[in-house]
Amino acid sequence: MENNLWNYIQSVKNQSPLVHNITNFVVMNNTANALLAVGASPIMSHAKSEIKDMVSISNAVVINIGTLDEYWSDSMLIAAEEAHHTKKTWVLDPVGAGATAFRDEILSKLLEFKPTVIRGNASEIIALAKANKTITKGVDSTAESNEAITAAKYLVENFQSVVCISGATDIIIDDKEMYFVENGHPLMTKVTGLGCSASAIVGAFASIAENKTESTVAAMVLLGIAGELAEKNSAGPGSLQMNILDKLYNISEQEFFENVKVSKK
Numbered sequence: 545m546e547n548n549l550w551n552y553i554q555s556v557k558n559q560s561p562l563v564h565n566i567t568n569f570v571v572m573n574n575t576a577n578a579l580l581a582v583g584a585s586p587i588m589s590h591a592k593s594e595i596k597d598m599v600s601i602s603n604a605v606v607i608n609i610g611t612l613d614e615y616w617s618d619s620m621l622i623a624a625e626e627a628h629h630t631k632k633t634w635v636l637d638p639v640g641a642g643a644t645a646f647r648d649e650i651l652s653k654l655l656e657f658k659p660t661v662i663r664g665n666a667s668e669i670i671a672l673a674k675a676n677k678t679i680t681k682g683v684d685s686t687a688e689s690n691e692a693i694t695a696a697k698y699l700v701e702n703f704q705s706v707v708c709i710s711g712a713t714d715i716i717i718d719d720k721e722m723y724f725v726e727n728g729h730p731l732m733t734k735v736t737g738l739g740c741s742a743s744a745i746v747g748a749f750a751s752i753a754e755n756k757t758e759s760t761v762a763a764m765v766l767l768g769i770a771g772e773l774a775e776k777n778s779a780g781p782g783s784l785q786m787n788i789l790d791k792l793y794n795i796s797e798q799e800f801f802e803n804v805k806v807s808k809k
């Protein structure tokens with residue numbers, strides 16, 4: 545499996561998929577730079593009048609509700625509907641799911657367009673599945689990833705999505721398998737936008753692959769290893785934010801195979 549994961553990393557560099565992001569103000573720059581670092585081509589766009597055209601020219605759409613409002617939520621719904629109907633890869637990042645009724649209302653509508661992949665932290669996945677109205681502490685998780693497995697399975701079953709629960713262990717679930725990625729570093733939780741970057745990178749990887757589950761695993765392994773290796777050269781979250789971009793860009797085959805930690809159940 546590890547060889548497949550490395551091959552996805554090369555394919556993204558070679559194909560440079562165009563990834564359309566309707567994302568939050570906090571992380572636009574971070575996620576655009578993360579996509580460039582892995583070899584993809586980002587475009588951030590949310591004007592209702594251009595959404596359908598943008599979806600049609602893109603390889604993937606990433607919808608991130610971090611700072612949504614009534615205008616942006618309309619744009620997101622247009623994009624999700626267009627991606628669904630044109631069978632375009634699209635990723636949902638349910639930032640702050642469960643925190644407000646407005647977010648949950650928009651998320652319920654977005655789910656109807658069956659995201660290819662849903663990537664969120666454990667609290668968000670639990671809240672999204674309404675398994676338990678966990679009060680997500682803003683955008684940070686108050687639960688461990690394994691506590692969200694039941695909720696993730698509910699989303700897989702009801703929306704045919706691949707679900708990635710991120711955390712100390714990233715858990716990637718589809719209707720057949722469950723993957724566990726042990727890469728990453730706790731300091732990554734102190735850099736805003738790394739979860740959003742994970743979702744954007746998942747969009748790039750899933751867009752170039754038939755196997756949406758395995759390509760999602762590859763994206764999470766890449767980000768996790770980049771975080772681990774970057775942390776070794778970082779004095780804190782400020783330098784980690786920059787060093788992780790360098791490692792996403794220049795990770796070597798040796799660094800990948802020496803550090804990858806993934807298992808399947």
Ligand SMILES: Nc1ncnc2c1ncn2[C@@H]1O[C@H](COP(=O)(O)OP(=O)(O)O)[C@@H](O)[C@H]1O
Pocket residue numbers: 664665666683684685710711712713714727728729730731732733737738739740742764767768
């Ligand atoms: N405790 C941890 N140990 C190692 N890696 C972590 C930990 N928590 C999160 N990560 C990594 O940080 C990145 C962001 O995940 P997460 O913090 O769960 O997303 P979000 O920012 O959306 O809450 C992921 O690559 C994840 O694997």
Ligand SMILES: Cc1ncsc1CCOP(=O)(O)O
Pocket residue numbers: 568570571609610611639683735736737738739740741
């Ligand atoms: C702090 C904050 N508030 C709204 S979006 C956002 C960024 C969340 O980024 P991530 O989920 O990657 O930590």
Ligand SMILES: [Mg+2]
Pocket residue numbers: 639640664665683739740
């Ligand atoms: Mg997040």
